[in-house]
Amino acid sequence: MKFNEEIRAIQNNWTTNKISKRTAIIEFEQAMRELGLIPQDQWLNYEMDDKEFLDLLQKAEAVNPVEIKKLQAKIREEDDAIMEEYAGWKLCHHCHKPMATLFTYVNVQIAGDSSTKERIQLDVPRCGPCVKEYLDQYVFKTKSRPLPTQPLTVEIPMSPSELEFFQFYEKQMREFNNDK
Numbered sequence: 097m098k099f100n101e102e103i104r105a106i107q108n109n110w111t112t113n114k115i116s117k118r119t120a121i122i123e124f125e126q127a128m129r130e131l132g133l134i135p136q137d138q139w140l141n142y143e144m145d146d147k148e149f150l151d152l153l154q155k156a157e158a159v160n161p162v163e164i165k166k167l168q169a170k171i172r173e174e175d176d177a178i179m180e181e182y183a184g185w186k187l188c189h190h191c192h193k194p195m196a197t198l199f200t201y202v203n204v205q206i207a208g209d210s211s212t213k214e215r216i217q218l219d220v221p222r223c224g225p226c227v228k229e230y231l232d233q234y235v236f237k238t239k240s241r242p243l244p245t246q247p248l249t250v251e252i253p254m255s256p257s258e259l260e261f262f263q264f265y266e267k268q269m270r271e272f273n274n275d276k
């Protein structure tokens with residue numbers, strides 16, 4: 097049975113009480129699914145009211161299955177073309193763009209020293225531009241960050257005997273230099 101005839105038959109069977117509305121909706125859903133108008137993982141509301149169901153039936157009766165199939169074929173072709181264009185490409189885990197090459201690490205030359213290269217592991221596989229972004233954001237910035245401040249030293253005032261000793265020591269040194 098052709099799609100439009102099938103829809104008309106469902107409507108007739110329902111309106112003449114040969115089948116329940118629920119059965120009619122399930123049959124309708126099945127016919128729509130076969131034509132690809134309802135995805136496999138979606139279901140109709142089996143509790144919809146009469147008017148709502150009648151609207152759907154009428155819309156479905158007006159559908160041209162040949163046109164629908166042509167349209168679906170066109171979409172499939174476009175999908176295939178897109179997939180072919182990006183065959184072998186991978187999606188960058190950072191920007192999600194398809195890229196021919198992804199990097200999991202890079203060897204970076206640290207400023208000044210041409211013989212030393214540092215191997216930097218990336219957070220996720222990244223494309224070229226995203227590697228650069230990562231280096232700019234995390235690595236180079238970290239390298240140029242000021243060094244940790246010196247550990248705190250606690251100054252303890254010298255005891256009088258220490259002061260005396262150092263004064264004596266300084267005096268000795270002065271005299272020694274003057275004697276030269």
Ligand SMILES: [Zn+2]
Nearest residue numbers: 188191223226
């Ligand atoms: Zn990227």
